[in-house]
Amino acid sequence: MTAPAPLRLFLRSLRRLAPGALGLLCLTGLPAQAQLATKPSAFRAAGEVDPTPPVAEAYRARIGGQVDFDRLARRYHRGTPLELPHLLFLIDRQQGDRPYFINTRRFSLHEHFLARGPLHLRLDHAALAANYRTPDRRFLLGTLAWQRSTQQWTYEFWEGDQLDAHLLQAAQRSLQAAFFAPLVFKANAQAHERVATTAGLPFLSQAQLIREQAFLPLNEGVAKGRVRLVPAGGIVADADPQDILVLDEVPISLPPVAGIITSRPSTAISHVNLLAHGWGIPNAWVRDALTAFAPLDRQWIELRVTREGYRVQPIAPQALVKAQQGRALPRPDLSHPALAPLAALRAPDRSRCGSKAANLGQIRAARLPSVQVPDGFCIPFARYAEFMNGAAAQALIRAAAATPHFDEDPAVRHAALDTLRRELVALPLPQAWSAEWLAQWQAQLGGAGVFVRSSSNSEDLPGFSGAGLYTTVPNVRQAEALSEAVKTVWASVFNSEAFEARRAAAIPLDAVAMAVLVQTAVDSRRSGVMITRDPFDAAHRGASYIAAKRGIGIKVVEGRRIAEQVMADARSGAVQLLSRADEQSELALDEAGGVRERALDEASQHQTVLDDASARRLARVGDAIRKLFGGHDQDIEWATTEGEQVIVLQARPYGRQAPRSSASAGLARRAAP
Structure with a gap:
C-alpha cells in the first residue's frame, strides 16, 4: 500500500535529517535510574532477568580488564538506554580488607553470596544490618558500575549505609588495588558527600550525574498529534488540543494539549507537569529539543515517552480530538453565604468552600505534630454565584461571548477574556459584603497581610487538572485592596488557560463555582x-x-x-x-x-x-x-519559618485516582496555589 502524499513527504523530510538525528527522534535518553542516581538493586528490578547465562565462578579477587567485569556483571534492560552494567562487591575487613567481586548474575544479593559462596555465613537480620550501621563492621557491601553519561567507573554503597571516612578510605584502597581502571566514589546521599569530603576523596554526586543526562521522562504516555515548536517568549494560550508542544521555556500553565516536550529542565511538581499528569499526556525534558524536533514542526506524529526514552513515528494527518461529553463537577452548595473560619472547616465543607480550604481545615483540626496551618476564612461559593449571576456581570459575559469569531479563533477569545476580567474586577460590590470581609479580617486575622486564594469546584477532578489555572493575589495589606483581590480571584474563572481547559473538557461555565480563601501571609524562610x-x-x-x-x-x-x-x-x-x-x-x-x-x-x-x-x-x-x-x-x-516550624499551605491527592467516599479521602484533587 502506498503511503498518503503528506505522509510520503514527511518520511522524505526525515531521511534528509543529519546523520544520527533520526536515531535521536526514534529513541533517545539515558537511564531514568542514572538520572536519579539510583543504586542498582535486585529489590528494585521488578522481576527482571538478565538473559545471559552466568559463568560458574562465584567471584574474582581482582578485575583485570573489561572481559573480567563483563563475565560477572548483571545487566538489566539489556540493549536499552536503561542498561547499567554493575556487579556487587564485598570487602572482608577480617581478611585485611580483601575484596570479593561477586558473580552478580549468580548471587543477586550480598547475603546470598555470604550464605552460598565461599564464606558460608548465614547472618541474621541484626548481624547483616550491622554491616551497614556500625563502624566496627566486618564487611563493606557495595556495588561497582560503569556510568555511561560521565564515562567513569564508580563504586557506591546503599544510601542508608552509615560509613565513616575511615571505612570509605579503606574501600577506596582495597577496590582500586584490585581493579584495572580508575574508580570514583559515587555518593548516594548527602551524608556520603560529607564523608567523602572528610576522607579527602573526590566523588561523583547525584546532582552531577543528573546534569549529564539528555532526557528525563516527567510523565510517561502516548500522544498522537501535530508538532508545534514554541520558542522562548512564544504564546501557548492559543494551543490546540491536537498540538504536541515543543517548548523552549516551561510556562506557568497552558491549555489542554496532546503532549509536551521541553528543552529546559523542569521538576516533577511544576504546574505544567502536574497538568500533564492530570490529563494523562506524555511530558519529557529533551536537551536541545527545538533543534531535534525542528524538521517535524507542523507534522503529525505519534510520541511515546517511557522510562527508556522517547519514540517518534510519523502518522497520517487526521483529526484526533474526540468529542467529549460534558464533565460533571462537584455540585456547589449555594445555600450558605456566611463566612467560614478555617478552623471550622472539614472535608464535607468542600461543597461550599472548595477542596483547598476544606483540606486545610481538616489538617488544622488534626493537630499533627510539627504542623501549622496559617489561619484564614472562606468566602463561600454562594457569594461568587450571586456576583456572577447579577445583571451587570451577566451582560459583560454575554458581550464577551458575542465577540465576532470568539468560538473559532483562540486569539480572539484570549483578547475578549482579558477584557472581561478587567471589567468584572471593576464592577462594584455591595457595601455590606466588603464591610463584612474587612471586619472578619480585622477580628480574626488582626488585619495582617493575607494571601487571597482560589478554591474552585473545577480543579483537578479525575481526568481533569486545574494546576495553576486560577489566580492567587499575594500579601494584600490595605483594606481597600481586599475587595479587589476577591474579585480578581473570581474573575480568574475567565483566565484564558482555565477557560480553554474547561472548554476542551466540555465543562459548562454555569457549573463552575469559585470560593475564596483569605489566609494569613507567611514570610517563608x-x-x-x-x-x-x-x-x-x-x-x-x-x-x-x-x-x-x-x-x-x-x-x-x-x-x-x-x-x-x-x-x-x-x-x-x-x-x-x-x-x-x-x-x-x-x-x-x-x-x-x-x-x-x-x-x-x-x-x-x-x-x-x-x-x-x-x-x-x-x-x-x-x-x-x-x-x-x-x-x-x-x-x-x-x-x-526561622524557627523551623513546618507550615502547610495546601494538600491534594497526587495522581489521577478517583476520590473515595470517605470524608477524608473524598476531597477534590490539585488546586492552584
Missing part, C-alpha cells in the same frame, strides 16, 4: 512542594520527593528555574540530592503589599536549601498528612 512518593519510580517504596527554594515558593511550582530536588527515604533515612537550586534571588513579603525579589548572597547560592534533618522532618509531615487523607499519596505545598 524556605518553601516548596512535596510528593509523598517517588514520582519517577513507583517501585521505590517509602520515598518522599521534595522540591525546595529559599523564600516564598511561587517560583517552585512555576518551574521556570530548577528548584533544589531531594529524595528522602524513610527506610534508609538517607536524603539524596537530585539537583541544586538554580536561584540567584528569593521572594519575600513586601511591607507595602505584594512580594519583592531580593538577591541571594554568594554563600547562600552555593549552600543546599534543605539539610538532612529538615528533609526528614518534611517527609514525616508528608507521611502524617497522607495517612490523614486515607492513605492516598499527597501533593503538599509547604514552607518553613
Whole structure:
C-alpha cells in the first residue's frame, strides 16, 4: 500500500535529517535510574532477568580488564538506554580488607553470596544490618558500575549505609588495588558527600550525574498529534488540543494539549507537569529539543515517552480530538453565604468552600505534630454565584461571548477574556459584603497581610487538572485592596488557560463555582512542594520527593528555574540530592503589599536549601498528612519559618485516582496555589 502524499513527504523530510538525528527522534535518553542516581538493586528490578547465562565462578579477587567485569556483571534492560552494567562487591575487613567481586548474575544479593559462596555465613537480620550501621563492621557491601553519561567507573554503597571516612578510605584502597581502571566514589546521599569530603576523596554526586543526562521522562504516555515548536517568549494560550508542544521555556500553565516536550529542565511538581499528569499526556525534558524536533514542526506524529526514552513515528494527518461529553463537577452548595473560619472547616465543607480550604481545615483540626496551618476564612461559593449571576456581570459575559469569531479563533477569545476580567474586577460590590470581609479580617486575622486564594469546584477532578489555572493575589495589606483581590480571584474563572481547559473538557461555565480563601501571609524562610512518593519510580517504596527554594515558593511550582530536588527515604533515612537550586534571588513579603525579589548572597547560592534533618522532618509531615487523607499519596505545598516550624499551605491527592467516599479521602484533587 502506498503511503498518503503528506505522509510520503514527511518520511522524505526525515531521511534528509543529519546523520544520527533520526536515531535521536526514534529513541533517545539515558537511564531514568542514572538520572536519579539510583543504586542498582535486585529489590528494585521488578522481576527482571538478565538473559545471559552466568559463568560458574562465584567471584574474582581482582578485575583485570573489561572481559573480567563483563563475565560477572548483571545487566538489566539489556540493549536499552536503561542498561547499567554493575556487579556487587564485598570487602572482608577480617581478611585485611580483601575484596570479593561477586558473580552478580549468580548471587543477586550480598547475603546470598555470604550464605552460598565461599564464606558460608548465614547472618541474621541484626548481624547483616550491622554491616551497614556500625563502624566496627566486618564487611563493606557495595556495588561497582560503569556510568555511561560521565564515562567513569564508580563504586557506591546503599544510601542508608552509615560509613565513616575511615571505612570509605579503606574501600577506596582495597577496590582500586584490585581493579584495572580508575574508580570514583559515587555518593548516594548527602551524608556520603560529607564523608567523602572528610576522607579527602573526590566523588561523583547525584546532582552531577543528573546534569549529564539528555532526557528525563516527567510523565510517561502516548500522544498522537501535530508538532508545534514554541520558542522562548512564544504564546501557548492559543494551543490546540491536537498540538504536541515543543517548548523552549516551561510556562506557568497552558491549555489542554496532546503532549509536551521541553528543552529546559523542569521538576516533577511544576504546574505544567502536574497538568500533564492530570490529563494523562506524555511530558519529557529533551536537551536541545527545538533543534531535534525542528524538521517535524507542523507534522503529525505519534510520541511515546517511557522510562527508556522517547519514540517518534510519523502518522497520517487526521483529526484526533474526540468529542467529549460534558464533565460533571462537584455540585456547589449555594445555600450558605456566611463566612467560614478555617478552623471550622472539614472535608464535607468542600461543597461550599472548595477542596483547598476544606483540606486545610481538616489538617488544622488534626493537630499533627510539627504542623501549622496559617489561619484564614472562606468566602463561600454562594457569594461568587450571586456576583456572577447579577445583571451587570451577566451582560459583560454575554458581550464577551458575542465577540465576532470568539468560538473559532483562540486569539480572539484570549483578547475578549482579558477584557472581561478587567471589567468584572471593576464592577462594584455591595457595601455590606466588603464591610463584612474587612471586619472578619480585622477580628480574626488582626488585619495582617493575607494571601487571597482560589478554591474552585473545577480543579483537578479525575481526568481533569486545574494546576495553576486560577489566580492567587499575594500579601494584600490595605483594606481597600481586599475587595479587589476577591474579585480578581473570581474573575480568574475567565483566565484564558482555565477557560480553554474547561472548554476542551466540555465543562459548562454555569457549573463552575469559585470560593475564596483569605489566609494569613507567611514570610517563608524556605518553601516548596512535596510528593509523598517517588514520582519517577513507583517501585521505590517509602520515598518522599521534595522540591525546595529559599523564600516564598511561587517560583517552585512555576518551574521556570530548577528548584533544589531531594529524595528522602524513610527506610534508609538517607536524603539524596537530585539537583541544586538554580536561584540567584528569593521572594519575600513586601511591607507595602505584594512580594519583592531580593538577591541571594554568594554563600547562600552555593549552600543546599534543605539539610538532612529538615528533609526528614518534611517527609514525616508528608507521611502524617497522607495517612490523614486515607492513605492516598499527597501533593503538599509547604514552607518553613526561622524557627523551623513546618507550615502547610495546601494538600491534594497526587495522581489521577478517583476520590473515595470517605470524608477524608473524598476531597477534590490539585488546586492552584
